[in-house]
Amino acid sequence: MLPSNPKLTSGSRWPERGVHRMSKVIAVFGAGTGLGASVAHRFGREGFRVALVARRKKYLDALVEQLAVGGVEAAAFTADLSRPSEVPALVARIRDRFGRVDVVEYGPFSTEQSLIPAAEMDAAALEKGIPMFLLTPVEVVRAVSAGVDTARRWSLPPDHRRHGRPPRAPAQRPGPPRRRRPQLPALSPR
Incomplete structure:
Protein backbone atom coordinates (compact mmCIF):
# COMPACT_ATOMS: atom_id res chain seq x y z
CA MET A 1 0.00 0.00 0.00
CA LEU A 2 1.23 3.51 -0.75
CA PRO A 3 2.05 5.86 2.12
CA SER A 4 -0.51 8.58 2.70
CA ASN A 5 2.13 11.27 3.20
CA PRO A 6 5.18 10.79 0.99
CA LYS A 7 8.27 12.64 2.19
CA LEU A 8 9.57 15.25 -0.17
CA THR A 9 13.26 15.56 -0.85
CA SER A 10 14.96 18.82 0.16
CA GLY A 11 12.22 21.24 -0.80
CA SER A 12 11.34 19.36 -3.99
CA ARG A 13 7.72 18.82 -4.91
CA TRP A 14 8.52 15.26 -6.02
CA PRO A 15 8.47 12.33 -3.58
CA GLU A 16 11.63 10.42 -2.70
CA ARG A 17 12.77 7.74 -5.12
CA GLY A 18 10.75 4.56 -4.62
CA VAL A 19 7.63 6.37 -3.37
CA HIS A 20 5.05 6.16 -6.17
CA ARG A 21 2.30 8.39 -4.83
CA MET A 22 2.50 10.74 -7.78
CA SER A 23 3.57 8.42 -10.61
CA LYS A 24 0.95 7.60 -13.19
CA VAL A 25 -0.22 4.14 -14.20
CA ILE A 26 -0.74 2.76 -17.69
CA ALA A 27 -2.81 -0.37 -18.22
CA VAL A 28 -1.68 -2.21 -21.35
CA PHE A 29 -4.54 -4.46 -22.49
CA GLY A 30 -3.06 -6.96 -24.90
CA ALA A 31 0.56 -6.82 -23.70
CA GLY A 32 1.89 -9.06 -26.43
CA THR A 33 5.27 -9.32 -28.09
CA GLY A 34 4.78 -6.33 -30.37
CA LEU A 35 3.07 -3.03 -29.76
CA GLY A 36 1.94 -3.81 -26.21
CA ALA A 37 5.47 -4.61 -25.03
CA SER A 38 6.86 -1.53 -26.79
CA VAL A 39 4.25 0.72 -25.17
CA ALA A 40 5.01 -0.79 -21.76
CA HIS A 41 8.75 -0.16 -22.15
CA ARG A 42 8.27 3.39 -23.47
CA ALA A 79 -7.33 -12.23 -18.57
CA ASP A 80 -9.19 -13.24 -21.71
CA LEU A 81 -10.20 -9.95 -23.35
CA SER A 82 -12.82 -11.69 -25.47
CA ARG A 83 -14.97 -11.86 -22.31
CA PRO A 84 -16.29 -8.33 -21.68
CA SER A 85 -18.15 -9.35 -18.52
CA GLU A 86 -14.82 -9.98 -16.74
CA VAL A 87 -13.44 -6.47 -17.35
CA PRO A 88 -14.85 -4.69 -14.25
CA ALA A 89 -13.24 -7.25 -11.92
CA LEU A 90 -9.98 -7.03 -13.88
CA VAL A 91 -9.85 -3.22 -13.61
CA ALA A 92 -10.69 -3.53 -9.89
CA ARG A 93 -7.66 -5.84 -9.46
CA ILE A 94 -5.44 -3.32 -11.26
CA ARG A 95 -6.74 -0.52 -9.03
CA ASP A 96 -6.18 -2.68 -5.93
CA ARG A 97 -2.54 -3.12 -6.96
CA PHE A 98 -1.73 0.38 -8.24
CA GLY A 99 -4.47 2.58 -6.77
CA ARG A 100 -5.41 4.17 -10.09
CA VAL A 101 -5.37 3.92 -13.88
CA ASP A 102 -4.35 7.04 -15.81
CA VAL A 103 -3.73 5.75 -19.33
CA VAL A 104 -5.16 2.80 -21.25
CA GLU A 105 -3.58 1.16 -24.27
CA TYR A 106 -5.93 -1.37 -25.83
CA GLY A 107 -4.43 -3.51 -28.56
CA PRO A 108 -5.12 -7.22 -28.22
CA PHE A 109 -4.15 -8.95 -31.42
CA SER A 110 -2.50 -12.31 -31.50
CA THR A 111 -0.78 -14.28 -34.20
CA GLU A 112 -3.67 -16.77 -34.00
CA GLN A 113 -5.94 -14.14 -35.52
CA SER A 114 -5.70 -13.20 -39.14
CA LEU A 115 -6.84 -10.20 -41.09
CA ILE A 116 -9.57 -10.83 -43.61
CA PRO A 117 -9.63 -8.81 -46.83
CA ALA A 118 -12.66 -6.48 -46.91
CA ALA A 119 -13.99 -8.16 -50.06
CA GLU A 120 -14.12 -11.50 -48.19
CA MET A 121 -15.61 -10.13 -44.96
CA ASP A 122 -19.03 -11.46 -44.02
CA ALA A 123 -21.26 -11.21 -40.95
CA ALA A 124 -20.02 -14.49 -39.46
CA ALA A 125 -16.37 -13.40 -39.61
CA LEU A 126 -17.20 -9.98 -38.22
CA GLU A 127 -19.26 -11.45 -35.39
CA LYS A 128 -16.23 -13.34 -34.03
CA GLY A 129 -14.35 -10.10 -33.34
CA ILE A 130 -17.21 -8.12 -31.79
CA PRO A 131 -16.57 -9.12 -28.16
CA MET A 132 -12.83 -8.34 -28.21
CA PHE A 133 -12.79 -5.32 -30.50
CA LEU A 134 -16.09 -3.61 -29.64
CA LEU A 135 -17.69 -4.83 -26.41
CA THR A 136 -14.56 -5.22 -24.27
CA PRO A 137 -13.17 -1.73 -25.12
CA VAL A 138 -16.53 -0.24 -24.08
CA GLU A 139 -16.34 -2.10 -20.77
CA VAL A 140 -12.72 -1.01 -20.26
CA VAL A 141 -13.66 2.66 -20.68
CA ARG A 142 -16.64 2.26 -18.34
CA ALA A 143 -14.61 0.47 -15.66
CA VAL A 144 -11.63 2.81 -15.82
CA SER A 145 -13.75 5.96 -15.85
CA ALA A 146 -15.96 4.85 -12.94
CA GLY A 147 -15.46 7.31 -10.13
CA VAL A 148 -13.45 9.74 -12.26
CA ASP A 149 -14.61 13.33 -12.53
CA THR A 150 -15.33 12.98 -16.23
CA ALA A 151 -15.99 16.67 -16.75
CA ARG A 152 -12.42 17.50 -15.71
CA ARG A 153 -10.26 14.52 -16.68
CA TRP A 154 -11.79 13.02 -19.81
CA SER A 155 -13.11 15.91 -21.86
CA LEU A 156 -11.43 18.16 -24.37
CA PRO A 157 -11.28 21.91 -23.83
CA PRO A 158 -13.96 23.90 -25.72
CA ASP A 159 -11.64 24.56 -28.65
CA HIS A 160 -9.10 21.79 -28.13
CA ARG A 161 -6.93 22.83 -31.06
CA ARG A 162 -6.27 26.16 -29.34
CA HIS A 163 -5.95 24.71 -25.81
CA GLY A 164 -9.13 26.26 -24.49
CA ARG A 165 -8.45 29.81 -25.66
CA PRO A 166 -11.35 31.64 -27.28
CA PRO A 167 -11.15 31.91 -31.07
CA ARG A 168 -9.59 35.09 -32.43
CA ALA A 169 -11.51 37.58 -34.51
CA PRO A 170 -10.70 37.31 -38.22
CA ALA A 171 -7.77 39.47 -39.25
CA GLN A 172 -8.67 42.71 -41.01
CA ARG A 173 -6.67 43.61 -44.08
CA PRO A 174 -5.22 47.10 -44.11
CA GLY A 175 -6.14 49.43 -46.94
CA PRO A 176 -9.28 49.92 -49.01
CA PRO A 177 -11.88 47.16 -49.10
CA ARG A 178 -11.55 44.63 -51.86
CA ARG A 179 -13.63 45.23 -54.94
CA ARG A 180 -16.15 42.57 -55.78
CA ARG A 181 -16.09 40.97 -59.18
CA PRO A 182 -18.97 42.02 -61.37
CA GLN A 183 -21.58 39.33 -61.89
CA LEU A 184 -21.89 38.02 -65.41
CA PRO A 185 -25.38 38.13 -66.86
CA ALA A 186 -27.16 34.82 -66.97
CA LEU A 187 -27.22 33.20 -70.40
CA SER A 188 -30.65 32.63 -71.80
CA PRO A 189 -31.49 29.98 -74.35
CA ARG A 190 -31.98 31.27 -77.93
Whole structure:
Protein backbone atom coordinates (compact mmCIF):
# COMPACT_ATOMS: atom_id res chain seq x y z
CA MET A 1 0.00 0.00 0.00
CA LEU A 2 1.23 3.51 -0.75
CA PRO A 3 2.05 5.86 2.12
CA SER A 4 -0.51 8.58 2.70
CA ASN A 5 2.13 11.27 3.20
CA PRO A 6 5.18 10.79 0.99
CA LYS A 7 8.27 12.64 2.19
CA LEU A 8 9.57 15.25 -0.17
CA THR A 9 13.26 15.56 -0.85
CA SER A 10 14.96 18.82 0.16
CA GLY A 11 12.22 21.24 -0.80
CA SER A 12 11.34 19.36 -3.99
CA ARG A 13 7.72 18.82 -4.91
CA TRP A 14 8.52 15.26 -6.02
CA PRO A 15 8.47 12.33 -3.58
CA GLU A 16 11.63 10.42 -2.70
CA ARG A 17 12.77 7.74 -5.12
CA GLY A 18 10.75 4.56 -4.62
CA VAL A 19 7.63 6.37 -3.37
CA HIS A 20 5.05 6.16 -6.17
CA ARG A 21 2.30 8.39 -4.83
CA MET A 22 2.50 10.74 -7.78
CA SER A 23 3.57 8.42 -10.61
CA LYS A 24 0.95 7.60 -13.19
CA VAL A 25 -0.22 4.14 -14.20
CA ILE A 26 -0.74 2.76 -17.69
CA ALA A 27 -2.81 -0.37 -18.22
CA VAL A 28 -1.68 -2.21 -21.35
CA PHE A 29 -4.54 -4.46 -22.49
CA GLY A 30 -3.06 -6.96 -24.90
CA ALA A 31 0.56 -6.82 -23.70
CA GLY A 32 1.89 -9.06 -26.43
CA THR A 33 5.27 -9.32 -28.09
CA GLY A 34 4.78 -6.33 -30.37
CA LEU A 35 3.07 -3.03 -29.76
CA GLY A 36 1.94 -3.81 -26.21
CA ALA A 37 5.47 -4.61 -25.03
CA SER A 38 6.86 -1.53 -26.79
CA VAL A 39 4.25 0.72 -25.17
CA ALA A 40 5.01 -0.79 -21.76
CA HIS A 41 8.75 -0.16 -22.15
CA ARG A 42 8.27 3.39 -23.47
CA PHE A 43 5.83 4.50 -20.78
CA GLY A 44 7.95 2.78 -18.14
CA ARG A 45 10.98 4.83 -19.23
CA GLU A 46 8.81 7.94 -18.82
CA GLY A 47 8.12 7.06 -15.18
CA PHE A 48 4.79 5.25 -15.45
CA ARG A 49 4.00 2.15 -13.44
CA VAL A 50 2.71 -0.55 -15.79
CA ALA A 51 -0.21 -2.99 -15.53
CA LEU A 52 0.18 -5.71 -18.16
CA VAL A 53 -2.91 -7.62 -19.29
CA ALA A 54 -2.84 -10.68 -21.56
CA ARG A 55 -3.81 -14.36 -21.65
CA ARG A 56 -0.37 -15.95 -21.34
CA LYS A 57 0.97 -15.75 -17.76
CA LYS A 58 4.39 -17.09 -18.72
CA TYR A 59 4.95 -14.30 -21.23
CA LEU A 60 3.58 -11.65 -18.86
CA ASP A 61 5.95 -12.75 -16.09
CA ALA A 62 8.90 -12.52 -18.48
CA LEU A 63 7.83 -9.01 -19.53
CA VAL A 64 7.49 -7.94 -15.89
CA GLU A 65 11.08 -9.15 -15.31
CA GLN A 66 12.33 -7.24 -18.37
CA LEU A 67 10.68 -4.06 -17.13
CA ALA A 68 12.04 -4.57 -13.60
CA VAL A 69 15.59 -4.76 -14.99
CA GLY A 70 14.96 -1.28 -16.43
CA GLY A 71 13.69 0.00 -13.08
CA VAL A 72 10.01 -0.04 -14.05
CA GLU A 73 7.38 -1.16 -11.56
CA ALA A 74 5.07 -3.57 -13.39
CA ALA A 75 2.52 -6.26 -12.55
CA ALA A 76 0.93 -9.00 -14.63
CA PHE A 77 -2.82 -9.63 -14.85
CA THR A 78 -3.99 -12.63 -16.85
CA ALA A 79 -7.33 -12.23 -18.57
CA ASP A 80 -9.19 -13.24 -21.71
CA LEU A 81 -10.20 -9.95 -23.35
CA SER A 82 -12.82 -11.69 -25.47
CA ARG A 83 -14.97 -11.86 -22.31
CA PRO A 84 -16.29 -8.33 -21.68
CA SER A 85 -18.15 -9.35 -18.52
CA GLU A 86 -14.82 -9.98 -16.74
CA VAL A 87 -13.44 -6.47 -17.35
CA PRO A 88 -14.85 -4.69 -14.25
CA ALA A 89 -13.24 -7.25 -11.92
CA LEU A 90 -9.98 -7.03 -13.88
CA VAL A 91 -9.85 -3.22 -13.61
CA ALA A 92 -10.69 -3.53 -9.89
CA ARG A 93 -7.66 -5.84 -9.46
CA ILE A 94 -5.44 -3.32 -11.26
CA ARG A 95 -6.74 -0.52 -9.03
CA ASP A 96 -6.18 -2.68 -5.93
CA ARG A 97 -2.54 -3.12 -6.96
CA PHE A 98 -1.73 0.38 -8.24
CA GLY A 99 -4.47 2.58 -6.77
CA ARG A 100 -5.41 4.17 -10.09
CA VAL A 101 -5.37 3.92 -13.88
CA ASP A 102 -4.35 7.04 -15.81
CA VAL A 103 -3.73 5.75 -19.33
CA VAL A 104 -5.16 2.80 -21.25
CA GLU A 105 -3.58 1.16 -24.27
CA TYR A 106 -5.93 -1.37 -25.83
CA GLY A 107 -4.43 -3.51 -28.56
CA PRO A 108 -5.12 -7.22 -28.22
CA PHE A 109 -4.15 -8.95 -31.42
CA SER A 110 -2.50 -12.31 -31.50
CA THR A 111 -0.78 -14.28 -34.20
CA GLU A 112 -3.67 -16.77 -34.00
CA GLN A 113 -5.94 -14.14 -35.52
CA SER A 114 -5.70 -13.20 -39.14
CA LEU A 115 -6.84 -10.20 -41.09
CA ILE A 116 -9.57 -10.83 -43.61
CA PRO A 117 -9.63 -8.81 -46.83
CA ALA A 118 -12.66 -6.48 -46.91
CA ALA A 119 -13.99 -8.16 -50.06
CA GLU A 120 -14.12 -11.50 -48.19
CA MET A 121 -15.61 -10.13 -44.96
CA ASP A 122 -19.03 -11.46 -44.02
CA ALA A 123 -21.26 -11.21 -40.95
CA ALA A 124 -20.02 -14.49 -39.46
CA ALA A 125 -16.37 -13.40 -39.61
CA LEU A 126 -17.20 -9.98 -38.22
CA GLU A 127 -19.26 -11.45 -35.39
CA LYS A 128 -16.23 -13.34 -34.03
CA GLY A 129 -14.35 -10.10 -33.34
CA ILE A 130 -17.21 -8.12 -31.79
CA PRO A 131 -16.57 -9.12 -28.16
CA MET A 132 -12.83 -8.34 -28.21
CA PHE A 133 -12.79 -5.32 -30.50
CA LEU A 134 -16.09 -3.61 -29.64
CA LEU A 135 -17.69 -4.83 -26.41
CA THR A 136 -14.56 -5.22 -24.27
CA PRO A 137 -13.17 -1.73 -25.12
CA VAL A 138 -16.53 -0.24 -24.08
CA GLU A 139 -16.34 -2.10 -20.77
CA VAL A 140 -12.72 -1.01 -20.26
CA VAL A 141 -13.66 2.66 -20.68
CA ARG A 142 -16.64 2.26 -18.34
CA ALA A 143 -14.61 0.47 -15.66
CA VAL A 144 -11.63 2.81 -15.82
CA SER A 145 -13.75 5.96 -15.85
CA ALA A 146 -15.96 4.85 -12.94
CA GLY A 147 -15.46 7.31 -10.13
CA VAL A 148 -13.45 9.74 -12.26
CA ASP A 149 -14.61 13.33 -12.53
CA THR A 150 -15.33 12.98 -16.23
CA ALA A 151 -15.99 16.67 -16.75
CA ARG A 152 -12.42 17.50 -15.71
CA ARG A 153 -10.26 14.52 -16.68
CA TRP A 154 -11.79 13.02 -19.81
CA SER A 155 -13.11 15.91 -21.86
CA LEU A 156 -11.43 18.16 -24.37
CA PRO A 157 -11.28 21.91 -23.83
CA PRO A 158 -13.96 23.90 -25.72
CA ASP A 159 -11.64 24.56 -28.65
CA HIS A 160 -9.10 21.79 -28.13
CA ARG A 161 -6.93 22.83 -31.06
CA ARG A 162 -6.27 26.16 -29.34
CA HIS A 163 -5.95 24.71 -25.81
CA GLY A 164 -9.13 26.26 -24.49
CA ARG A 165 -8.45 29.81 -25.66
CA PRO A 166 -11.35 31.64 -27.28
CA PRO A 167 -11.15 31.91 -31.07
CA ARG A 168 -9.59 35.09 -32.43
CA ALA A 169 -11.51 37.58 -34.51
CA PRO A 170 -10.70 37.31 -38.22
CA ALA A 171 -7.77 39.47 -39.25
CA GLN A 172 -8.67 42.71 -41.01
CA ARG A 173 -6.67 43.61 -44.08
CA PRO A 174 -5.22 47.10 -44.11
CA GLY A 175 -6.14 49.43 -46.94
CA PRO A 176 -9.28 49.92 -49.01
CA PRO A 177 -11.88 47.16 -49.10
CA ARG A 178 -11.55 44.63 -51.86
CA ARG A 179 -13.63 45.23 -54.94
CA ARG A 180 -16.15 42.57 -55.78
CA ARG A 181 -16.09 40.97 -59.18
CA PRO A 182 -18.97 42.02 -61.37
CA GLN A 183 -21.58 39.33 -61.89
CA LEU A 184 -21.89 38.02 -65.41
CA PRO A 185 -25.38 38.13 -66.86
CA ALA A 186 -27.16 34.82 -66.97
CA LEU A 187 -27.22 33.20 -70.40
CA SER A 188 -30.65 32.63 -71.80
CA PRO A 189 -31.49 29.98 -74.35
CA ARG A 190 -31.98 31.27 -77.93
